[in-house]
Amino acid sequence: MATGRTHRPATRSRGIPEATVARLPLYLRALTALSERSVPTVSSEELATAAGVNSAKLRKDFSYLGSYGTRGVGYDVEYLVYQISRELGLTQDWPVAIVGIGNLGAALANYGGFASRGFRVAALIDADPAMAGTPVAGIAVQHTDDLDRIISDNGVSIGVITTPPGAAQQVCDRLVAAGVTSILNFAPTVLSVPEGVDVRKVDLSIELQILAFHEQRKAGEDVPAEGEDPEAPPMRATPASRKGPDGDMPAVMPA
Numbered sequence: 390m391a392t393g394r395t396h397r398p399a400t401r402s403r404g405i406p407e408a409t410v411a412r413l414p415l416y417l418r419a420l421t422a423l424s425e426r427s428v429p430t431v432s433s434e435e436l437a438t439a440a441g442v443n444s445a446k447l448r449k450d451f452s453y454l455g456s457y458g459t460r461g462v463g464y465d466v467e468y469l470v471y472q473i474s475r476e477l478g479l480t481q482d483w484p485v486a487i488v489g490i491g492n493l494g495a496a497l498a499n500y501g502g503f504a505s506r507g508f509r510v511a512a513l514i515d516a517d518p519a520m521a522g523t524p525v526a527g528i529a530v531q532h533t534d535d536l537d538r539i540i541s542d543n544g545v546s547i548g549v550i551t552t553p554p555g556a557a558q559q560v561c562d563r564l565v566a567a568g569v570t571s572i573l574n575f576a577p578t579v580l581s582v583p584e585g586v587d588v589r590k591v592d593l594s595i596e597l598q599i600l601a602f603h604e605q606r607k608a609g610e611d612v613p614a615e616g617e618d619p620e621a622p623p624m625r626a627t628p629a630s631r632k633g634p635d636g637d638m639p640a641v642m643p644a
Contacts (some may be wrong), residue, residue, distance in 0.1 A: 489576075
């Protein structure tokens with residue numbers, strides 16, 4: 390089986406837009422669920438609903454893959470699973486190194502979904518000397534002093550950073566210097582990388598803050614603000630307000 394360091398996905402050379410690439414995993418997840426239920430074909434409307442997009446966007450996305458479906462029949466589920474998996478590079482073996490084996494790093498190491506999607510956790514790395522040799526998910530943790538050798542020996546091109554924010558940039562720099570060209574960053578900080586290195590950021594606190602915003606808005610529809618008379622009629626929009634998709638909102642939000 391090919392390894393991640395010798396083969397790269399064909400999406401850039403084929404000119405597939407980044408927005409389409411970002412939706413391909415959604416389609417693949419929905420298609421995999423259909424495949425597991427032995428569903429042979431699916432319409433664009435059904436698949437779009439399962440993936441959470443509109444059918445016109447789905448058909449446009451699939452046109453980049455050269456897959457247009459069959460009128461009156463729909464899309465062949467197994468073929469689309471193969472097509473999208475190939476386009477995403479999931480028919481290859483991608484060795485992954487996780488740096489920072491705390492609670493989150495250990496949880497990711499134990500996640501069983503990586504292997505079935507083409508990703509193999511090849512190395513676990515931590516700066517704590519006491520962690521060296523400790524088995525996590527059946528893999529012995531190695532020290533960061535050996536990071537360069539570990540990346541080289543395992544042919545790693547994808548690194549996952551789950552360190553505290555203060556250590557993340559230094560770890561990132563070392564991964565890049567060792568030859569890693571794609572990084573998944575869980576540390577709550579922005580990483581600086583050279584051209585040719587891709588970074589995807591996962592910040593759970595930001596996602597929770599966005600949910601808190603929506604919860605506050607929902608609660609605000611029913612609960613008066615502090616100091617507001619619950620019997621008073623609703624305030625009318627002023628010239629400083631504008632009409633948003635959910636009603637009147639201030640033109641300038643306070644910092």
